[in-house]
Amino acid sequence: MAVSTSALGIVVLIYMMLIFYLGWLGYKKTQMTEDYMIAGRKMNPYILAISYGATFISTSAIVGFGGAAGALGMGLLWLAFMTIFVGVFLAFVVFGKRTRRIGLKLGAVTFPELLGRRFQSRFIQGFAGALIGLFMPLYAGIVLIGGARFVETTLSINYDVAVLILTIIVAAYVITGGIIAVMYTDALQGALMFLGMALLLAFTYAKLGGVVEAHQALTNMAHLVPESLQAGGHLGWTAMPEFGSSIWWNLVSTLILGVGIGVLAQPQLAVRFMTVSNDRALNRAVLVGGPFILMMTGVAFTVGALSNVYFFEKLGVISVAAAGGNTDLIIPHYINSAMPDLFVVLFMLTLLAAAMSTLSAQFHTMGTAIGHDFYREFLKKGELGQTINITRLAIAVTILISVVLAYTLPISIIATATAIFFGLCAASFLPMYVGALFWKRMTREGAIASMLVGAFGSLFWLLFVHAKEAVPFGLSQAIFGKATLLSGTWTIIDPIIVATPLAFLTAVVVSLLTKPVPQEHLERCFSKKTGKNPNRKSF
Incomplete structure (x- = not known):
C-alpha cells in the first residue's frame, strides 16, 4: 500500500478513541442489572436500528458471503431480499412488538429468559442459555476470522x-459497559459501514466501466465456470444454479434459507427489541434498518460476484483462483488490488466496524446466556448474587473459546459456519418463539419438546447426513461404517429444511396433548395493559 503507516495509524487511533469514549459512556450509564442487559428499555430507535443492522451484518456477510457470491454468483441476492423482508420488516413489525411487550410484562432481560418465563420453565431458560453458550462461539470465531483476514492482507x-x-479491543468495552456500550459503539460502526459499502459499490462500477457494462461482462463469462462447478449445477454468475443440483441446494437451503429464516431466532438480535420503550420506536427503526441492510448485503453480494470481471480482466483468472481457492480471501484481495489506497484504509475501518459490532453483541449474548440464564436462573434457581460478575467471567471464557476457534477453523468456512449457527437457532428456538408470541395454546411441554427435537435433530442431521459436515467430522463413518447415513439428494439438504418443520410439528402435537397454560398467566403475558417493570435491580 502507498498509504503511509503513520497516516494509517492516525486514522485507526482516532477511530479507537471514539470507540473507547462511547464504551466509557455506556459504562457510566450502566447503573442497574437491566441497564447492563437491555439498556434500561429506553434506547433511541435509530440507535436500535443501526445496532441491529450492524450486529446482523458482520464480516461474515461482507467477507464470507461476499466471497461466496464470488464463487456462486448473484443468486445470493435472494438472501438480501430475505434479510430485508424477514430480518427487518417481519422481525420488527410482527415479532419485535410482541417481544417487547411480553418481555416487559414478564421482566425478561434476555431472549432465553423471555422464553423461560413465558412457559414458566427454568429448564427452557437454562437449556437455551447453554445452547447459546456452547455454539455461538462458532459464529464469533468466524466473525473474528473475517476481520482478521482483512487486517492481515491490508x-x-x-x-x-x-x-x-x-x-x-472488543472485550474491553463489552465486559465493562454492557449492552449500552455495545449499542452506542454499534451506531458509530454502522455509520462507517454504510459509508464504506456505498463507496465500494460506486468505485466497483467505475472500475468496470459502468453498471450495464459490468453486469453484461459478468454474464458473458458463463463459459469460464470451472468444470467442477459446472458439474455441480453452476450456470454462470448472473444465473441461478440448475434446479435441484448440489450447488442449488447449498445456495437455497443452506445460505438463503438458513440465514434468511434463522435471523428470526437469533438471541443477540431478538433481545434488542426489548431495549426500546414503545412500539412506535420499532416502527421508526424499520425505516432506518431496511435501507441499511439493503446497502450492506446488496453491495457485498453484487461486488463479490463482479470481482470475477475485475480479476479476469487483470489476471486472466476468476475470483476463486485469484484468491488461491479460499473464498474468504476474495473480498480482501479484491479491495486491496482494485481500490484506491485511501479507500483501502476506509474499508479496513468498515470491516473492523463490522467485526467489532457483531462480536460485541455475540460476547454480550454469550456472557448473559451463561451467567444469567444458565448459572443464576437454572443452576441457582434465581438466587440473587453477583450476576454481573459471573456474566463478565462468562464473557471472558467464551471470548477465549472463540479465539481458539478462529485459529483452528479451516479455510472458506465463514459463510457455511454462519448458516450452521443460524439454522441451529431456527430449529431450536423458532417454533417455541412463535408459540410464545402468537399461540396461547402452546404449552410448556410442547415448547420443551420442540426445543429438544429442533436442537438434537439439527445436530444429528449435521453430523450424520449433511455431507459437507458429516464427512469431515467422521462420526457416521466411525459408528455406522458409512460416510453418511442417507445417500443422494438427502446429503445436500440443509438441516434447517428437516429439523425446523419437525420441531414445529412436535410443538403442535405435544401442546394439543398436554394441559393448557393457566389462564391467569396468559392474561399477564398478553394483556394490553403495561405493567410495572419487575426487574429493575441494582448490581
Whole structure:
C-alpha cells in the first residue's frame, strides 16, 4: 500500500478513541442489572436500528458471503431480499412488538429468559442459555476470522496477532459497559459501514466501466465456470444454479434459507427489541434498518460476484483462483488490488466496524446466556448474587473459546459456519418463539419438546447426513461404517429444511396433548395493559 503507516495509524487511533469514549459512556450509564442487559428499555430507535443492522451484518456477510457470491454468483441476492423482508420488516413489525411487550410484562432481560418465563420453565431458560453458550462461539470465531483476514492482507500483520488485537479491543468495552456500550459503539460502526459499502459499490462500477457494462461482462463469462462447478449445477454468475443440483441446494437451503429464516431466532438480535420503550420506536427503526441492510448485503453480494470481471480482466483468472481457492480471501484481495489506497484504509475501518459490532453483541449474548440464564436462573434457581460478575467471567471464557476457534477453523468456512449457527437457532428456538408470541395454546411441554427435537435433530442431521459436515467430522463413518447415513439428494439438504418443520410439528402435537397454560398467566403475558417493570435491580 502507498498509504503511509503513520497516516494509517492516525486514522485507526482516532477511530479507537471514539470507540473507547462511547464504551466509557455506556459504562457510566450502566447503573442497574437491566441497564447492563437491555439498556434500561429506553434506547433511541435509530440507535436500535443501526445496532441491529450492524450486529446482523458482520464480516461474515461482507467477507464470507461476499466471497461466496464470488464463487456462486448473484443468486445470493435472494438472501438480501430475505434479510430485508424477514430480518427487518417481519422481525420488527410482527415479532419485535410482541417481544417487547411480553418481555416487559414478564421482566425478561434476555431472549432465553423471555422464553423461560413465558412457559414458566427454568429448564427452557437454562437449556437455551447453554445452547447459546456452547455454539455461538462458532459464529464469533468466524466473525473474528473475517476481520482478521482483512487486517492481515491490508497491513501485512500476522493473522494470529490480528485476531488477538480485535479480541482485546472488543472485550474491553463489552465486559465493562454492557449492552449500552455495545449499542452506542454499534451506531458509530454502522455509520462507517454504510459509508464504506456505498463507496465500494460506486468505485466497483467505475472500475468496470459502468453498471450495464459490468453486469453484461459478468454474464458473458458463463463459459469460464470451472468444470467442477459446472458439474455441480453452476450456470454462470448472473444465473441461478440448475434446479435441484448440489450447488442449488447449498445456495437455497443452506445460505438463503438458513440465514434468511434463522435471523428470526437469533438471541443477540431478538433481545434488542426489548431495549426500546414503545412500539412506535420499532416502527421508526424499520425505516432506518431496511435501507441499511439493503446497502450492506446488496453491495457485498453484487461486488463479490463482479470481482470475477475485475480479476479476469487483470489476471486472466476468476475470483476463486485469484484468491488461491479460499473464498474468504476474495473480498480482501479484491479491495486491496482494485481500490484506491485511501479507500483501502476506509474499508479496513468498515470491516473492523463490522467485526467489532457483531462480536460485541455475540460476547454480550454469550456472557448473559451463561451467567444469567444458565448459572443464576437454572443452576441457582434465581438466587440473587453477583450476576454481573459471573456474566463478565462468562464473557471472558467464551471470548477465549472463540479465539481458539478462529485459529483452528479451516479455510472458506465463514459463510457455511454462519448458516450452521443460524439454522441451529431456527430449529431450536423458532417454533417455541412463535408459540410464545402468537399461540396461547402452546404449552410448556410442547415448547420443551420442540426445543429438544429442533436442537438434537439439527445436530444429528449435521453430523450424520449433511455431507459437507458429516464427512469431515467422521462420526457416521466411525459408528455406522458409512460416510453418511442417507445417500443422494438427502446429503445436500440443509438441516434447517428437516429439523425446523419437525420441531414445529412436535410443538403442535405435544401442546394439543398436554394441559393448557393457566389462564391467569396468559392474561399477564398478553394483556394490553403495561405493567410495572419487575426487574429493575441494582448490581
